[in-house]
Amino acid sequence: MSLITTISTWIIPCIILFVLVVATMKKLPTYEIFVEGGKEGIKMAISLLPFLLGMMVSIAILRGSGAMDAMIAFISPFLKAVGVPSEIVPLAAIRPISGTAALSMTTELIKTYGPDSFIGKLASTMQGSTDTTLYILTVYFGAVGIRRMGDALKVGLIADFIGIIASIVIVTIVFSG
Amino acid sequence: MVNLIWAFMAIIGIVYAMFNGTMDNVNQALFESANEAVTLSIGLISVLVFWLGLMRIAEKAGLLRSLTTLFKPLVTRLFPEIPKDHPAMGYILSNFTANLFGLGNAATPMGIKAMEEMKKLSGSDHASRSMITFLVINTSSLTLIPTTVIAIRMQYDSSAPTEIVGTTILATCVTTISAIIVDRLFYMRRVRKNKS
Numbered sequence: 001m002s003l004i005t006t007i008s009t010w011i012i013p014c015i016i017l018f019v020l021v022v023a024t025m026k027k028l029p030t031y032e033i034f035v036e037g038g039k040e041g042i043k044m045a046i047s048l049l050p051f052l053l054g055m056m057v058s059i060a061i062l063r064g065s066g067a068m069d070a071m072i073a074f075i076s077p078f079l080k081a082v083g084v085p086s087e088i089v090p091l092a093a094i095r096p097i098s099g100t101a102a103l104s105m106t107t108e109l110i111k112t113y114g115p116d117s118f119i120g121k122l123a124s125t126m127q128g129s130t131d132t133t134l135y136i137l138t139v140y141f142g143a144v145g146i147r148r149m150g151d152a153l154k155v156g157l158i159a160d161f162i163g164i165i166a167s168i169v170i171v172t173i174v175f176s177g
Numbered sequence: 178m179v180n181l182i183w184a185f186m187a188i189i190g191i192v193y194a195m196f197n198g199t200m201d202n203v204n205q206a207l208f209e210s211a212n213e214a215v216t217l218s219i220g221l222i223s224v225l226v227f228w229l230g231l232m233r234i235a236e237k238a239g240l241l242r243s244l245t246t247l248f249k250p251l252v253t254r255l256f257p258e259i260p261k262d263h264p265a266m267g268y269i270l271s272n273f274t275a276n277l278f279g280l281g282n283a284a285t286p287m288g289i290k291a292m293e294e295m296k297k298l299s300g301s302d303h304a305s306r307s308m309i310t311f312l313v314i315n316t317s318s319l320t321l322i323p324t325t326v327i328a329i330r331m332q333y334d335s336s337a338p339t340e341i342v343g344t345t346i347l348a349t350c351v352t353t354i355s356a357i358i359v360d361r362l363f364y365m366r367r368v369r370k371n372k373s
Contacts, residue, residue, distance in 0.1 A: 011278055019231055023238040030234055037233025041225030044289060045218055053214035057207060058186040064206025067193035096316075107329050115335030124330060124341040128323030129348035133316040137179070139285065140312055141304065144292040149179055150304040151363040156316040158359050163317065163352035170347050 044143055051142030055134065059098050068094075084168060087119050091126060096160040099132035122171045130163040221285070228286040232271065241267025244274070255314075255357070256307045258298070265294035269311060276319040288315060310360050317356040318349055 023030045062068045069090075076089045084092055091109065095102045106127040113119040133156040141149055194203045235241055245252070245266040252266055259265050268291035275284035292308060299305035304312075323345050330338040 012280065012283070016231060019235045019238065019240060022240060023234045026238050028234065028237055033234050033237050034230035036230075038226040038230035041227070041229040041286065042222055044229070044286075045222040045225050048221065049215065049218040052218055053211055054183065056210045056214040056217075058183050058190075060206035060210030061190035061203055062186040063190075064202040065190040065194035065199045066197055066202070067190045070193065103325070106326070110329055110333050115330040115333045116337065116340075120330075120335075121341055121344070124323070124326045125344045125348050128320060128326045128341065128345040129318060130352055131316050131318040136316045137312060140288055140292050140315070141308075143289045144296045146292075146296070146302055146304050146308065148303040150309055151360075151367070152304055152309045152312050153179065153182075155309065155313045155356065155360050155363050159313060159317050159352055159356035162355040162359075163348060166351035166355075167344070167348045170344050170351070174344050174347075 048139060048143055051138050055138045059101075059134075063098070063101065082165070084164065085119065085122070087113070088122055088126065088168075091123055092164045095126065095130055095164070096133040096157055099135050102127060102132065118171070118175060121175055122167060125171050126164060126167045129167055130160050133157060133160055224282045225286045225289075228283050229290070232268075232287060232290065235271075236264065236267065241271065244270045255310060258305065258307045259295070260298075263294065263298065265291055265298065265307075268294055272311075272315070273319060276315070277321050284315075306364055309364075310357070313356045313360045314353060317352040319353065320349065321346060 020030060023033075072090050072093045075093060076086065079089045079092060080086055087109065091102060091105045094105060106123045109123040110120045113123075115121075115124070133153070137149060137152055137156065141152075190203060194200045232241075241264065242262070245262070248270055249261065252270060253259075253261060256266070256269065259269075268287050272284050272287040272291055275287060288311075291311060295305055295308050295311070298307075322342060326341065326345070327338050330341070
């Protein structure tokens with residue numbers, strides 16, 4: 001664990017060091033290039049705002065009204081039928097839609113069942129092994145102004161579903177012995 | 178598709194609230210989430226400015242090109258549409274690398290740059306084949322060390338907080354590989370549709 005912590009605290013400064021050393025050796029005007037590139041960041045963040053805001057408000061309405069809980073209750077039997085433990089169903093359903101909601105749900109499950117329980121391990125694995133599909137598509141397509149997403153959403157959601165099943169199978173095999 | 182999903186989430190929520198007396202919660206959620214989105218976007222400025230600045234130096238110093246050369250066989254297969262020495266390749270690889278090390282903050286700016294370069298290549302506002310492949314790999318998550326999850330587990334006194342690293346990597350591999358396969362299948366379906 002200490003090795004992992006060390007690596008993760010050293011890596012960013014080391015990348016910066018490496019880039020700056022190489023650029024200085026090549027006699028590049030590093031500071032000027034940095035400022036030039038950084039300017040783009042402000043534009044990008046501002047142009048992202050409406051995309052994020054729109055998506056987050058819509059998700060919040062769905063959650064706040066209680067409709068999302070109702071929908072999860074509705075699809076629960078289906079997920080249970082394919083072998084998803086009922087405690088994990090809400091997390092599995094929300095993982096692709098909202099990152100913050102999924103994280104708080106994972107925390108809740110770990111708190112309730114204990115980090116070393118089967119459910120705790122499964123929630124941990126599920127949280128770590130996929131990302132928030134809807135957020136990623138919103139940010140990346142939004143930032144560069146892509147209006148037609150093509151098959152991206154469909155493929156992303158199918159992959160999420162496979163990921164959920166994979167997590168359950170793997171955690172069951174690894175930790176049940 | 179995204180227009181429908183977006184509108185339906187809000188419509189379903191509001192209609193549901195009408196019949197279940199949760200209209201107060203909807204109002205609260207509405208303004209809280211709008212606030213949260215602004216905070217999030219403003220918070221992104223620091224990260225975006227810093228990493229885009231640094232990446233510009235890396236690009237000018239030729240480091241992105243070296244990264245591309247290193248992984249050429251792999252990425253040219255994943256992204257056959259992108260010319261071998263195109264800057265998009267460099268950004269795609271930096272994004273993947275940052276993701277692998279769990280540097281989510283650094284991954285987003287590089288990913289956006291990669292999308293920009295890919296948009297220059299396709300020159301339309303439709304998602305190109307490479308964009309879909311790139312995003313699908315991103316949504317399946319490439320993290321090797323799930324730091325946030327480990328932190329939560331430590332907080333609740335796990336006897337082995339890092340125990341789930343192995344299962345997470347395994348599950349991530351399965352998800353990413355299936356994502357690439359599903360992406361290919363959908364691409365082939367598109368090609369067939371266009372032919373007929």
